[in-house]
Amino acid sequence: KLSKGTQVTVYSESKGWAKIKANGKEGHVSTKYLSTTKPGTESTPSTPEKTTTNYVNVSSGTLNMRKSGTESAGIVAKLSRGTQVTVYSESNGWAKIKADGKDGYVSTKYLSTTKPETESTPSIPEKTTTKYVNVSSGTLNMRKSGTESASIVAKLSRGTQVTVYSESNGWAKIKADGKDGYVSTK
Incomplete structure (x- = not known):
């Protein structure tokens, strides 16, 4: 408006x-x-600055709030993801803001109009799949790393449910019985 x-x-x-x-x-x-x-604006000249509310949206770490709108300016504060900031103006990719009671400048590309999800870990959770041990007899050796010579962490019996994180070179990185290790994908 x-x-x-x-x-x-x-x-x-x-x-x-x-x-x-x-x-x-x-x-x-x-x-x-x-x-x-x-046009002649009827309101008194002392209109307060038009401000907008934005949120810090960095994927990891913190956003540096600087004394002026340049990368070389001194850092006033470090703002974490989801911090609410008041934006006074934007120019040349920098926003003049107030955050945590301090005035400064941040790069506009790390601001968003909606509050980002602030999970404790901003990183995307690993895509995992659930599989089951399918050995015809005996147990399946879960090893420290994806090689036949690696030491055995646990022996998994047929039907054991495992969480698979990733698969490569015929080995699956899994979690089973609260332990992490590797098993043959076959």
């Missing part, structure tokens, strides 16, 4: 609509409500 007097950048106009950028966002507005000169 754009208030009277908001400065917008117009990219193109067609069929009564203008493609614009305003407050760092892109969208379309009716051309009949745009003018080339700034």
Whole structure:
């Protein structure tokens, strides 16, 4: 929602609509409500800054909040994923923000308008599959690594349920009975 007097950048106009950028966002507005000169805004000149609320969205680690909008500026604070920040303005890929009571600048590419999921581990959980030991007789040796010569961690009997993390070169990395190890995929 754009208030009277908001400065917008117009990219193109067609069929009564203008493609614009305003407050760092892109969208379309009716051309009949745009003018080339700034209208007299009735409100008092001391209007508070237009701010937006964003959230830190780094995939890992923390986001450096700097004294000014350059990579070489000193770090004011380190913001963790999901931190709510108030954005005052954006320019040249940097956002002027307030976070944790401090003012500074961060790269806009690590901000999102929605709060990211903050799991304790931001990394994607491993895709695992459940399989069962299928030996015709005896037990299946679970080894420390994917070689026949590796030491045996456990002996798994037929029908044992195992969690498979990955498979390569005929070996499966698995968890069984609370232990991690490798077994032959066959």
